[in-house]
């Protein structure tokens with residue numbers, strides 16, 4: 179039997195993004211692990227939101243693993259730190275210009291600061307003709323890890339939509355699709371993954387636990403999930419198939435993201451469910467109390483759903499979302 183040649187080249191480099199007022203060069207770190215055997219191209223991207231740090235470590239751990247156990251074929255590229263300006267002050271945005279880098283794609287060479295950085299990132303990724311792009315994010319402090327699919331209208335090509343769904347199933351994470359109404363409300367059509375799928379490049383967003391700090395448990399989950407994809411593509415030798423535990427009515431289903439119902443009163447929120455719980459339609463999920471401790475409102479689930487995460491603040495006003503839910507369809 180012919181033995182696969184496991185030679186692989188690992189390279190770390192930089193992509194220049196701007197020259198600072200002190201004439202320092204600002205750069206994005208780029209990582210590349212390339213097998214001598216041609217094959218799929220996978221991009222891992224992290225920290226587009228400067229306060230979402232877990233993804234950086236997941237990428238570092240993947241490359242540590244690849245040094246020990248080389249790729250069987252193909253190439254893994256990574257941008258571990260897409261927003262160094264936000265990272266340095268632990269803030270979501272590029273704080274010089276107060277822009278959300280993940281609402282600036284596909285970018286513009288002559289546009290705003292975020293659009294110029296986005297253009298460099300986007301061009302670097304698309305010119306490699308990727309098989310799939312995994313964009314690593316973090317969200318609330320009390321949350322389950324899950325993978326997000328862009329809303330159906332993002333996909334001009336239904337084949338890419340199906341491809342993305344099959345990648346999402348392989349992540350082993352809870353699967354959630356964003357509703358179309360969020361596209362306009364949150365400028366989602368300018369996110370990295372939305373812009374990629376518009377160009378017929380499969381891309382998914384992985385939400386892997388809390389922002390601000392590195393949670394080792396979530397790093398482990400993220401690494402296993404990325405390895406699932408690399409194994410599926412035949413790029414990495416399979417050891418175990420990872421899947422995050424989720425109970426039966428939600429098992430294997432693509433859930434629909436929702437933050438309804440919002441609070442309709444003001445006060446202090448007490449959650450009566452935990453992230454990861456499966457709740458039935460009509461079941462209480464939170465209560466709002468006034469300053470004297472009197473119950474103002476009980477918030478009930480509108481449909482059967484999985485609790486994805488609880489809001490990072492327990493302050494309620496009329497219209498404040500209190501948690502994120504994955505509706506079981």
Ligand SMILES: [Zn+2]
Pocket residue numbers: 227230315316
């Ligand atoms: Zn994010």
